[in-house]
Amino acid sequence: MSNPALTFLVRLLRRRRPVRRDPTPVPLDSATQASSTIFLVLRRMRAPLITLIVIFSVSVVGLTLIPGVDPDGNVARLSIFDSFYFMSYTATTIGFGELPWPFTAGQRLWVTFTIYLSVIGWAYAIGSLLTLLQDRSFRQALALQRFTRKVARLREPFLLMAGYGRAGELLATSFDALGQQLVVIDTSSDRVDALELGSYRADIPGLVADAANPHHLSAAGLGHPYCSGVLALTNDDEANLAVTMAAALLRPGLPVVARTVSATVADRMRAFGTPAVVNPFDRFGEHLRLALKAPASYQLLTWLEAGPGAELPDRGRPPTQGRWVVCGYGRFGREVAVDLSAAGLEVVVIEQVDRPDNLPGTVLGDASDADVLARAGLGGAVGLVAGTDNDTTNLSMLATARRINPELFLAARQNRPTSRALFEAMQVAALLVPTEVVAHEVYAQVSTPMLWRFLQAMPAEGDAWAAELLGRLRQSCGRRLPALWKIRLDRVQAPGLDRWLTDGRVTLGDLRRSPEDRARQLQVVPLLLLRAGEAVLAPADSTVLAPDDELLLAGPGSERRELESTMVVEATAAYVLFDRHEPSSWVWRALSRKVGDGPVPRSRRSG
Amino acid sequence: MNLEKVIFGFFVLLAATLNFGFFIGDIANRDVHNIYELFAALAVSLIATVLKFGDRTQIGAVHLATSLVADLQLVAASVVWVWAEEISAHGLTVEFTASVVSLSGGALLANLVSVVLLVIETVTFHRG
Numbered sequence: 001m002s003n004p005a006l007t008f009l010v011r012l013l014r015r016r017r018p019v020r021r022d023p024t025p026v027p028l029d030s031a032t033q034a035s036s037t038i039f040l041v042l043r044r045m046r047a048p049l050i051t052l053i054v055i056f057s058v059s060v061v062g063l064t065l066i067p068g069v070d071p072d073g074n075v076a077r078l079s080i081f082d083s084f085y086f087m088s089y090t091a092t093t094i095g096f097g098e099l100p101w102p103f104t105a106g107q108r109l110w111v112t113f114t115i116y117l118s119v120i121g122w123a124y125a126i127g128s129l130l131t132l133l134q135d136r137s138f139r140q141a142l143a144l145q146r147f148t149r150k151v152a153r154l155r156e157p158f159l160l161m162a163g164y165g166r167a168g169e170l171l172a173t174s175f176d177a178l179g180q181q182l183v184v185i186d187t188s189s190d191r192v193d194a195l196e197l198g199s200y201r202a203d204i205p206g207l208v209a210d211a212a213n214p215h216h217l218s219a220a221g222l223g224h225p226y227c228s229g230v231l232a233l234t235n236d237d238e239a240n241l242a243v244t245m246a247a248a249l250l251r252p253g254l255p256v257v258a259r260t261v262s263a264t265v266a267d268r269m270r271a272f273g274t275p276a277v278v279n280p281f282d283r284f285g286e287h288l289r290l291a292l293k294a295p296a297s298y299q300l301l302t303w304l305e306a307g308p309g310a311e312l313p314d315r316g317r318p319p320t321q322g323r324w325v326v327c328g329y330g331r332f333g334r335e336v337a338v339d340l341s342a343a344g345l346e347v348v349v350i351e352q353v354d355r356p357d358n359l360p361g362t363v364l365g366d367a368s369d370a371d372v373l374a375r376a377g378l379g380g381a382v383g384l385v386a387g388t389d390n391d392t393t394n395l396s397m398l399a400t401a402r403r404i405n406p407e408l409f410l411a412a413r414q415n416r417p418t419s420r421a422l423f424e425a426m427q428v429a430a431l432l433v434p435t436e437v438v439a440h441e442v443y444a445q446v447s448t449p450m451l452w453r454f455l456q457a458m459p460a461e462g463d464a465w466a467a468e469l470l471g472r473l474r475q476s477c478g479r480r481l482p483a484l485w486k487i488r489l490d491r492v493q494a495p496g497l498d499r500w501l502t503d504g505r506v507t508l509g510d511l512r513r514s515p516e517d518r519a520r521q522l523q524v525v526p527l528l529l530l531r532a533g534e535a536v537l538a539p540a541d542s543t544v545l546a547p548d549d550e551l552l553l554a555g556p557g558s559e560r561r562e563l564e565s566t567m568v569v570e571a572t573a574a575y576v577l578f579d580r581h582e583p584s585s586w587v588w589r590a591l592s593r594k595v596g597d598g599p600v601p602r603s604r605r606s607g
Numbered sequence: 608m609n610l611e612k613v614i615f616g617f618f619v620l621l622a623a624t625l626n627f628g629f630f631i632g633d634i635a636n637r638d639v640h641n642i643y644e645l646f647a648a649l650a651v652s653l654i655a656t657v658l659k660f661g662d663r664t665q666i667g668a669v670h671l672a673t674s675l676v677a678d679l680q681l682v683a684a685s686v687v688w689v690w691a692e693e694i695s696a697h698g699l700t701v702e703f704t705a706s707v708v709s710l711s712g713g714a715l716l717a718n719l720v721s722v723v724l725l726v727i728e729t730v731t732f733h734r735g
Contacts (some may be wrong), residue, residue: 039662042660042661045660046661049660054654060646061643061646079693080643080646081692081693
């Protein structure tokens with residue numbers, strides 16, 4: 001290529017090629033899946049349509065061949081057009097009755113024959129079409145097509161939720177309250193029906209399909225540019241692993257939260273990227289340990305995890321000295337026993353099956369049997385954990401244990417959502433509902449990364465600190481958890497503060513003053529301050545804010561709007577921060593700037 | 608031997624041959640063009656079109672397109688014929704005959720493409 005102009009041109013054209021950022025694009029065959037519906041219709045309609053064409057052709061040709069008679073008595077055959085016209089209105093049962101002249105007996109014979117023939121043809125064609133519309137696979141194809149189209153049209157960040165069980169439902173409610181869009185896949189059509197019946201503000205697309213199939217995931221928007229995360233929440237560990245794998249391989253870097261109750265599956269999940277794995281048993285053990293060590297921290301943690309509108313949970317006081325009896329040494333029992341032992345408590349395990357990996361000193365037997373409980377030394381114990389995977393067994397254990405030792409601290413695992421009322425009536429001090437633990441955990445991790453950061457760092461601050469923060473939250477927001485939201489003090493979100501932020505003249509306490517009356521503090525509690533990757537928990541009012549600081553705040557929506565007006569309107573900010581009344585219109589500001597930088601009298605404030 | 612392929616090939620070829628039969632002869636002479644042949648060509652072409660429904664391959668799509676073109680041309684030819692015979696005051700004149708036959712000639716071209724595609728499909732088909 002010696003011509004420099006040509007070389008330049010070629011380079012220019014080459015550069016125009018679209019640059020693909022994603023090295024492994026998601027194989028999106030949802031488009032072909034969608035168009036397959038129409039192919040299915042066409043393919044099934046082949047035979048009826050051909051039958052119709054043949055019947056029509058035979059009838060039309062036959063009618064033209066049979067001689068008729070015109071009023072003058074001459075032989076007159078119908079033309080092809082006339083007989084096609086006649087057959088059209090006869091075969092479709094419209095029966096116009098318009099003829100050039102009356103038929104002869106021969107023509108009538110043929111027409112009688114063709115009428116029955118065409119009725120059969122139409123019945124066949126229409127019957128096939130109706131059968132097709134009723135067909136299960138066709139309806140599924142149609143549903144998939146509608147779902148795919150709905151997902152493709154989403155123009156806001158959404159989370160892909162695989163599995164809409166109890167945990168999914170709780171999460172969907174929390175996320176819907178936050179205005180977060182979701183897309184749901186579940187294998188059970190009952191659950192997807194429940195999703196459609198659920199009273200959500202947003203229209204949540206739901207598909208009945210196996211989430212372990214990557215095609216279904218891509219139909220649900222795994223490759224969609226607005227997909228902001230994947231939640232694998234099915235009851236099946238294998239399916240969750242498959243979803244985690246698909247997400248990690250097809251969309252590397254996409255946040256994934258996966259649920260599992262097995263430590264091995266959790267390890268296998270972690271082999272693919274960095275998914276956040278939620279193990280409800282593991283988490284319950286950690287919570288129990290926190291509850292033993294720092295009841296107030298535990299109370300704050302559960303309250304914040306429960307999502308907006310949640311009632312303040314009671315502060316339990318689990319006994320920190322003495323012997324605990326753990327009934328059931330399955331996956332859950334193991335986690336709890338390890339965590340209790342780690343907290344320095346004496347643990348006695350009751351297990352029905354004599355397994356080689358039971359703890360030494362395990363009492364064998366049915367834990368709902370009073371004798372077995374007595375052998376485990378329940379009389380001198382302080383706490384009991386009913387942790388089998390059977391709700392009836394757990395309840396009868398609790399009842400027996402309470403009869404023997406009414407002072408016991410009772411913890412239990414609830415397996416089925418329907419048993420909720422029973423456990424509530426039993427007044428268990430600490431109840432594990434695996435699905436709820438999963439829902440709260442995922443909510444905390446996904447709703448805002450700052451909340452997760454806060455919850456991770458919070459236990460280190462100690463119990464007294466948590467109690468003090470709880471007091472402040474209760475004082476400003478009442479017994480129901482207010483909305484948590486974050487602000488970023490940059491030019492986009494806080495243009496009104498920009499010039500004072502750079503000077504370092506904004507303190508958190510001043511920012512929290514009300515724009516209506518700066519003597520009043522807004523009922524907003526700052527939970528976390530994030531500055532250049534460093535987190536400050538519950539920053540004090542004297543904290544000096546800097547540009548690009550991020551804050552996680554808790555408070556009602558009305559207070560949030562007031563704070564936002566301070567952040568956006570410079571005149572409001574001037575009043576709130578420095579008690580200065582600046583004109584808010586451009587003309588007055590230009591005039592007053594000429595007069596001087598001094599404060600403007602209140603009378604000239606233009607609202 | 609695949610019966611479906613036999614039927615498919617039969618109709619595609621029959622559509623082309625009937626079309627050719629109607630088209631051949633002096634373009635302006637109505638005596639050498641039989642209206643029943645045109646009707647048969649149209650009917651068979653419609654059947655061939657329906658047989659091509661639901662094929663998701665690339666060559667299937669082109670097949671369907673050629674058939675639709677042939678249908679369109681033949682329907683147009685039939686409409687012109689009906690117009691000349693039944694509506695026009697002068698009957699089937701030389702001009703009308705010529706336009707009917709030339710329209711069917713266009714359909715013939717589409718049908719030939721269809722046949723060529725059929726042959727290509729057959730040649731490129733490898734068993735196993």
